Amino acid sequence: MSRFYAAAQSQPRKKVFLEEGAQNFTYGELVDQLGRLTAYLAASGLKPGERVVISAADPRHTAVLFFGLIDSGLVPVIAAPDLRPSEFRLVATVAGVAGCIMDAATLDNCLPQAHELRLVLPIRAQKAKKNLVNKLLGGGSRAAAPADSYPAVLDTCEPTAPGQLWHDDHEAYVIMTSGSTSAPKAVSIHHGALFAHLATLGRQFGYSADSRLFNILPLYHVDGLIQGPAVASLHGACWIRPFSFSIPNIEPLLLSLYRLRASHLVAVPTILSLILRLGREFADSFDYEEFRFVVSAAGHLEARLWEDFQSAFGVRVANLYGLTETVTGALFSGPGNDCYRIGSIGKPVDCEARIVGEDGAEVAQGEIGELVLRGANVFRGYLGLDAVNAELFLDGWLRTGDLAHVDANGLYYIDGRLKNVVIYGGENIYPEEVTEVLNQHPAVIEAHCFGVDYPEWGEILVAAVVPGEGFDEAAVTGWLEERLTHFKVPRKWLQVDALPKGPSGKVLVPELRELYQAGGAAQAAVAGGNVQERIFAIAARAFRVSTSELSASSSPESTRGWDSLAHVEFMLQLEGEFEIRLSATDIAVITSLGAAESRVSARLQH
Template identity: 35%
Template sequence: MNRLWPYQAFHNQPPQKPFLVTAERCFCYGEAQQRVGQSISWLQQRGVKPGARVLLAMEDDYTTLTLLMALWSLGASALLWDAKAPAWESLEIIESARADLLLLDRSLQQRWQGSRDWQRGAPILWVGHTLPGVSGAEHGYYPAGLEELPVSTIKPTCSADQLAYVIFTSGSTGEVKGVKLTHGALAAHMETLKQQLGYGAESRILNNLAMHHADGIGQGPLVALCTGATLYRPYRFEHHTVKPMLQLIADAQITHMVAVPTMLALFAQLGADQDNVFKTSHFTTLISTGGYLETALWQAFEARFRVQIHNVYGLTETVLGSLYSSPTAGTHKVGTIGQPADCEIEIRRLGEMERVPEGETGELWLKGPHLMDGYLDMPQQTAQVLQGGWLKTGDLVYRDAEGYIVYQGRVKNIIIRGGFNIVPEQISRVLMLHEDLHESVVVGKQDPLWGEVPVAFVLPKPGAEVDAARLAAHCRLHLQDYKVPQAFIVVESFPRGAVGKVQVGKLKAQLKQLEIDVDESGVSSGRRTEERVAEQLLQQAAEVFQLSMESLNLESGDANTPGWDSFSFLNLISAVENRFEIVVDIEDIIRIRNLGQLLEVVEKQLQQRAA
């Protein structure tokens, strides 16, 4: 069996070199190496052996990374989970994952009180903070007593086919699957990232994406472990941290920044007077990943900030990426996902193994050393997507005349209307060209005559009045008649996941329960205008955060409201702008921290309009 250890660069760095920089402090490689060695001893004392499955759910990045390295050194694997996930969802994962040990953030002890019996099954070890003076020694939380343990002298190795970690993903369907990734897949993909994106020991990487997501753990933590780079995670990404994050690029001499398209949109919206932020002597690489990058945003961002975006296409099932629209690799073309690197691709007809002719849309299949080992304890689902060494991605693409791959949408989202296949993302992109719309998502609705018909959820721009006849006419200019949506449903926000992707499954569920009440213009809205402003605001917040109105008040804010993060907050701002037909100034957006402050802004705008 071939042995390897792709993380040797972590052990070889000078002790004083920065490893991880957070809001609290800078952790150097020397103390991180010592923490890993002592954590190995700590885990050995608690019976962790090669092949063990250990679930990690904690909020502290440094603790997560050092425990991850300790587990790998012992030949164990990690199941990475979100410590902020709802209790019911976390308990379902814990029950299905069949972990041998749970390493849980101590905040969960209180947050999960009152939930069903979650203490049965695997033993639990509680994890505290890492800062001096708050180690939790008085309660026995890790890392209490760690400094008294010897630094392990174990020389870690692993095999290429040994499980490294499992990341849980639900995609757009809502079904949670655990993606198994081996050390061999991670090692192969890290080499690709070095070549495509220029990562190395001198890289200073700014990546604030959640570490239980593929791009959060991969493009930053894993790169640092494999290259000896320095990772910056100083802020949780929020609307009010946009400006300091951009300023950090110059202050910390950042070389690489990793973002999802939603973040790029927020940088463009809130990063006023920071157009030159990427024009430093050190900065080299801006990476967009984790979702489809709209061509309009791509073009506008590059023109304004004068920086080329490296657009990465990949799946959790491929570690991170597979195709790259990369300036440094000569594959940069706006509006495409570029070309494959270190893997093979085929574009096949739906439901068949036959390749499509050049220029025709089909399903993308991938083959390479970076593919997942399968879904955790889900053999049937694994067999559906892994066939003969190829991964069936579920994504629709075509190859343009220059050989670049153009993303079209998801196979599972296809609407079949009277035998005709409709890609809903194509309709959404057409609708985004309309001057009245800020965003649009199209889904299929069951129909007794046609089987399915497209229905468009539309989010208008502030102050815009949606007219279905105009939208339909706009669609007919660019689409065949059978692709024109049957109805346009006005929404004030979209349900989104942790990295800002619209959760299409939730929209489909809403559609099943919704009696579409279309007015004479063909628009479904359902807005209420007779309620008092404060009540409307609380109701809107309850809808965005998916909470009861009774649980909210004007003191509810980012520090005490479940689900209040940067993405959901901006959903709330957008919804409020549409409901009250106002525009919230950028400076107000940055200042607002609770519903009371938002109410003040709304009432002020309404008073000004009335005057």
């Protein structure tokens, strides 16, 4: 019997698998939906090994589709809920998909590219249908949605247990990651790698049927999907996801940890930084018997943040190092003392690591070289990119592109990167991909993107452009938003007369960084314009809108692009522009641009 179904079936039917707060999702419901999905897929005409794009905002749908497709021998291709048509076209082309199951609104936008697929299934919410008893009880049954939509289509299927345990060499899932060649690359993970690493996570972090994993990271990234529903289900644990992450939810997050008795919190360094900054008054949030430790993943955990967080909240943070290409992890610093040290990425667990020089030979202890990995959790290569894969592997070892060294105790430390990847709040951005798109804009003569260090986010992407006739930053930003996922759009712009280049024609990124830093200092010194004008300019950049669309009454509800992450960026840019420090109360009450002006003005007077 397939693994996810079997693991869910082994748990009591009434036990909660997903705890969302008002409504929970039990293991019994999970088994029922997986059984019905198995029957539907068997009748769909798709064959084992064929790929299906899944794009869903609802965490239940994402989990069931991910598990069900894998158990049926099909291959889910993970995509963001706000997938753009151009991105869908790239995914479909690169991964060679046969079907898609997507939120209806997203699917409608992508239909020109999706109509030729053999399976096209929209996801539509089932609306509550009230009757007298349900009204009195405050609940409601679910009204029938169209039978050709998900999950309503499951009601037409009789539950069927998936009967086959797929071989380790069978492909499990595909997830897209941008590459240094500027073309998106499809990371293919096989069953052997997926389930080997899920077992590693369970052993390393001590997961069991008593574990309660608090993970609100995005499910279109491996640290949300694999370290949330996937690892929870295989260990009979409870996955806690009462809401998505946002700044206003910092306090509810900390209160929910205690109220819901979470045993682990899985987060990224950006979230830990915001919790540290805005949640210090809830320092006892982790002080209860059931809580064990925090897991930090998907980005570099700075030693100071690590130490300050542990000191403020009295809880251990385990640091996980890994790549999308290693499922999620490879080296672990904690939770046990044998591999734990602040500032370190720890030791390899269930895989091998070594440091090599430019010649591929292993360097001496303490010397800096490239970190390479080998093990059951390491993927086998990008789909359709044989030449790239030949460069990526060194005699069977995966080249991470990270510079590192190992000490006498076998602990590894990251010293830098060979790659140009920009890690923005745990999201990987490859500047070459953005540069290629940006250079297609008619008002851009030439452009080059690069990363710079930035508080809270780790790094941000800066676009240096040689502007052409009619260049407008807001307009170009909006143009990019239509072609790239939101987090890939540059956060800062640098206009130059010409890009600095070396004799070979290569753009000199260090010189661009110097120009950017010099320009930022000059801008801070001049600080032109009144407070409102400057706030509107910052808001326009943060929310990717024109200043003409903004007013003092502009709020998250009335302003497109003003989501939780953009709100974080807005706050940080206000602090940088005005050289102030906003308090937790300031941030909480800034619910409009008028409120922002009031709070900033008050801080400037202090």
